[in-house]
Amino acid sequence: MKIVFVITSSGDAYYCGNCFRDNLMAQAMKRAGHQVVIMPIYLPLRQKEFQADTPLFFPATSYYVGQKFFKDKLMPAWLNKLLGAQPLLDIAMSMAGTTTSDGMEDMTLSMITGEGMTFGNMVQEMIDWIVNKEQPDAVYISSSMLVGIAKALKEKAPSLKILCLAQDEEVWIDGLRKEDAALAWQGISENLKYTDAVITTSRYYKEKVIALLNRSPHGNNTPPVHVVYPGVDIEKYSIDTHPEDPTIGFFYRMNQSDGLEVLAEAFVLLKTWNTIPRLKLRIGGGYTSQDKAFLSKIRKLLAPYKSDVTIEETYNWEHHAAFYKQISVIAVPLQFEESVGLYLLEAFAAGVPAVEPYIGSFNEIVDTAGLIYEPNDAETLAKTLENLFLTNGLWEQCSHSAKKLAAERYNIDVAASKLETIINDLT
Numbered sequence: 001m002k003i004v005f006v007i008t009s010s011g012d013a014y015y016c017g018n019c020f021r022d023n024l025m026a027q028a029m030k031r032a033g034h035q036v037v038i039m040p041i042y043l044p045l046r047q048k049e050f051q052a053d054t055p056l057f058f059p060a061t062s063y064y065v066g067q068k069f070f071k072d073k074l075m076p077a078w079l080n081k082l083l084g085a086q087p088l089l090d091i092a093m094s095m096a097g098t099t100t101s102d103g104m105e106d107m108t109l110s111m112i113t114g115e116g117m118t119f120g121n122m123v124q125e126m127i128d129w130i131v132n133k134e135q136p137d138a139v140y141i142s143s144s145m146l147v148g149i150a151k152a153l154k155e156k157a158p159s160l161k162i163l164c165l166a167q168d169e170e171v172w173i174d175g176l177r178k179e180d181a182a183l184a185w186q187g188i189s190e191n192l193k194y195t196d197a198v199i200t201t202s203r204y205y206k207e208k209v210i211a212l213l214n215r216s217p218h219g220n221n222t223p224p225v226h227v228v229y230p231g232v233d234i235e236k237y238s239i240d241t242h243p244e245d246p247t248i249g250f251f252y253r254m255n256q257s258d259g260l261e262v263l264a265e266a267f268v269l270l271k272t273w274n275t276i277p278r279l280k281l282r283i284g285g286g287y288t289s290q291d292k293a294f295l296s297k298i299r300k301l302l303a304p305y306k307s308d309v310t311i312e313e314t315y316n317w318e319h320h321a322a323f324y325k326q327i328s329v330i331a332v333p334l335q336f337e338e339s340v341g342l343y344l345l346e347a348f349a350a351g352v353p354a355v356e357p358y359i360g361s362f363n364e365i366v367d368t369a370g371l372i373y374e375p376n377d378a379e380t381l382a383k384t385l386e387n388l389f390l391t392n393g394l395w396e397q398c399s400h401s402a403k404k405l406a407a408e409r410y411n412i413d414v415a416a417s418k419l420e421t422i423i424n425d426l427t
Contacts, residue, residue, distance in 0.1 A: 001034050001035070001136075001137040001138065001423065001424075001427075002034070002035035002036075002037070002134070002135070002136040002137050002138075003026075003029060003034055003035070003036055003037070003136055003137065003138045003139070003140055003423070004037045004039055004130055004134055004136045004138075004139045004140065005022065005025070005026040005036060005037065005038050005039065005140045005142070006039050006041060006139065006140065006141045006142055006146065006149065007019070007022045007023065007026070007038055007039065007040055007041070007045070007142050008022075008040070008041055008042050008043075008142060008143065008146075020342055021201075021230045021342050022142045022165075023038070023045070024230070024231065024232065024233070024412050025140075025230070025231075025412070025415060025416060025419065026038050026140075027412075028231070028412045028413055028415065028416035029416050029419065029420070031413075031416075032413075032416055032417070032420060034420070035136075036053075037053045037054060037134050037136065038051070038052050038053045038054070039052070039053065039054045039057065039126070039129075039130075040052045040054070040056050040057070041056070041057045041058040041126075041146070042056075042058055042059070042060040042063070043056075043059075043060055044056055054129060054134075055129075057122065057125065057126045057129075058111075058122050058123075058126070062075070062079075062080050063107060063118065063122060064104075064107060065079070066080070066118035066122075067106040067107045067110055067116065067118050067119075068106060070117070070118060072116070072117055073117060074117065074121070075118065104176075105176055105177060105180045108145065108172070108173070108176065108180070108184060109180060109183055109184060109187065110148065111145055111146050111147075111148050111149070112144075112145055112146075112147055112148050112184050112187035112188055112191065113148055113183075113187040113191070114147075114148030114149070114151040114152050114191065115148070119148060120152075123148070123149055123152045123153075124152075126149065127152060127153055127156050127157075130153065130157075131153075131156060131157050131160070136160070137160075137161065137423075137427065138160070138161040138162070138163060138423050138426070139153060139160060139161070139162050139163070140163045140164075140165070140419075141162065141163065141164045141165065141195070142165050143164075143165060143166075143167070143169070144164055144165070144166040144169055144188050144192060144198070145169055145172065145173070145184075145188070146164075147164055147187070147188055147191040147192055147194070147195070148187075148191060150162045150164055150191065150192075150194040150195050151191045151194045153194075154194040154195075155194075161196045161197075161423065161426045161427060162194065162195045162196055163195060163196065163197045163198075163199055163419075163422070163423065163426075164192065164195040164197075164198055164199070164223075165198075165199045165200070165201075166188075166192075166198050166199070166200050166205065166209045166225075167200060167201050167205055167339040167340070168205075168338055168339050169188065170337075171336055171338075173185065185212065185215075186215075188212065189212050189213060189215045192213060192222065192223060193221055193222060193223070195223050196223055196426050197223050197224055197225075197226060197422055197423075197426060198213075198223050198224070198225045198226070199225075199226055199227075199228050199419070199422070200225060200226070200227055200228075200339065201227070201228065201229060201230050201339045201340040201361075202227060202229070202339050202340045202361040202364055202365060203227055203361075203364055204339065204360060204361035204364050205339035205340075205361065206225050206226075206227050209225050210225055213225070226418075226422050228415055228418045228419055228422070229340070229409055229410055229414075229415060230340060230342055230345060230410065230412075230415060231345065231410050231411045231412030231413065231414055231415035231416070232342065232345045232346050232349050232406070232410060232411070232412055233349075233412055234349045234406055234407060234411055234412075236321050236349070237321050237324055237325075237346055237347075237349035237350040237406075238349060238350065238351075239324075239325045239350050239351065242325075242327075242328055242351070242352070242399075243280070243326055243327065243328055245278040245279070245280050246276055246277075246278065246279050246280065246328045246329075246389050247279075247280040247281070247282055247326065247327045247328045247329075248263070248267060248279070248280070248281050248282070248327065248328070248329055248330075248331055248385060249281075249282050249283075249284070249323065249324070249326070249327030249328075249329065249330045249331070249347070249352070250263050250281075250282070250283045250284070250285070250330070250331060250332055251283075251284045251285045251323055251324070251330065251332070251343045251346075251347075252285045252332050252341070252343055253285055253286060253287060253288075253291070254283065254285060254286065254287040254291055254294070254295055254298070254311075255287065255290075255291045255294055256294055256335065257334070257335045257336055258332060258334055258335070259332055259333035259334050259335055259376075260283065260294075260298055261294075261297070261298060261301070262333040262335075262376065262377065262378050262381060263281075263331055263332075263333055263378075263381065264281075264298050264301050264302055265301065265378035266331075266333075266378040266379070266381040266382040266385065267279075267281045267302065267305070267309075267382075268301065268302065268304070268305065269378060269379060269382040270382050270385060270386065271304075271305045271308070273382075273386070275386055275390065276385075276386060276389050276390065279308065280308050280309070280310070281302070281305075281308060281309045281310070282309075282310045282312075282323070282326055282327050283309070283310065283311045283312065284311075284312040284315070284323045285312075285315060285343075286312075286314065286315025287315075295311075299311070321346070324346055324347050324349075324350035324352055325350060327347075327352055328352065328389075328395070329352060329353050329354065329355055329370070329385065329388060329389075329395075330343060330344065330347040330352055330353075330354050330355075331354070331355045331356065331381065331385065332344075332356065333356070333357050333376055333381055334356075334357070334359065334360070335376070336359075336360070337359050337360035337361075338359075338360045338361060338362075339360065339361055340361050340365050341365070344356070344365055344366065345365075345406065345410040347402070348369050348402035348403065348405050348406040348410060349402075349403070349406040349410070350402075351399045351400075351402050351403045352399070352402060353369055353370040353371075353388065353395060353398035353399055353401075353402050354366050354369060354370035354371075354402075355370055355371050355372075355373065355381065355384050355385050355388060356370065356371075356372060356373075357372070357373060357374060357375075357376035357381070358372045358373065358374040358376075359374075359376060367401070367405060368397075368398070368401040368405075369398055369401045369402035369405050370388070370398050370402070371384050371387065371388055371398070
């Protein structure tokens, strides 16, 4: 079958698990023998492993300006061309990764509701390409915050099968003004009816999506919700040996909401207690200009033990998998609820256990491949890490479970097979 994957990009300055999740799924479907078309929106895809198959649609620069200043009128063609040019997209990529949706209300709502002249013009270009040029059997939309595209596409091509992924939308939407957040959730609950299936990445988030759909005025006219756990390329992360010195790893964007400060404080406590000889800390995943002040604070906190700390200054996809070969445990004490973190699945493929707080999907995703703790504070995290390293045989047991889960549940080929079944059942 032929599938168009509509995929967002956040630039390449830091590790974006969602971006990798979507691209890995597209690549796995391609290996399974399907025709796959990767269609980027907002920003270009830069990693050489993840190449776009179509032009960029909804370029972030021109879409932002159009929504901000030309909401109900046509943007001049010369300005649209200028804003969508590569130099300005490069600037946008260097600034990508904002953690706040402040000022993005118009863009967010138009992509969800499918309303507005700027959205209408841009989505028509996309639909013309999909329907007339690609003529796919199905379209996979990578976020329910893009569900306005599904609405416009379904009205143009009613028989086309549309799948939409729902995951962690509240991280962005709940940062909007209260009234705009309410409109966003209402728009998602109403416009998901234009999709034929909703995909979630955990049972935890499936329950949230079902609750959201139950708020829709359309009653039983809602799509089925399926869980497809994300997967990784097991062979890419598989290793036979682990570091000689016990090493805690953090691999995500280096900012406060992802819990780096909590982990840094826990590491300082562990070094003070001195119960785990030769303990090290390794931090990777990249950061943006917005995170520099925070990272400076983290450096000062860790300064007394800087000889035992490695902070990878830049994020590099080519060195991505190597990170997990240099750590003994992964700990990312998020400050928000997450549907699933790809960094955990990558660590499990390397036989690296996890220590995570009892929030969001962590209990479900980690399962027997690590330890869960609460409350989510530095002292409890430190004590749990101490337990993992000092309890006889516990690390080995969790490591074995991690490899097993990676092979059986978090394997990208397993995920692709499940997605294939869901699409086939729609036709």
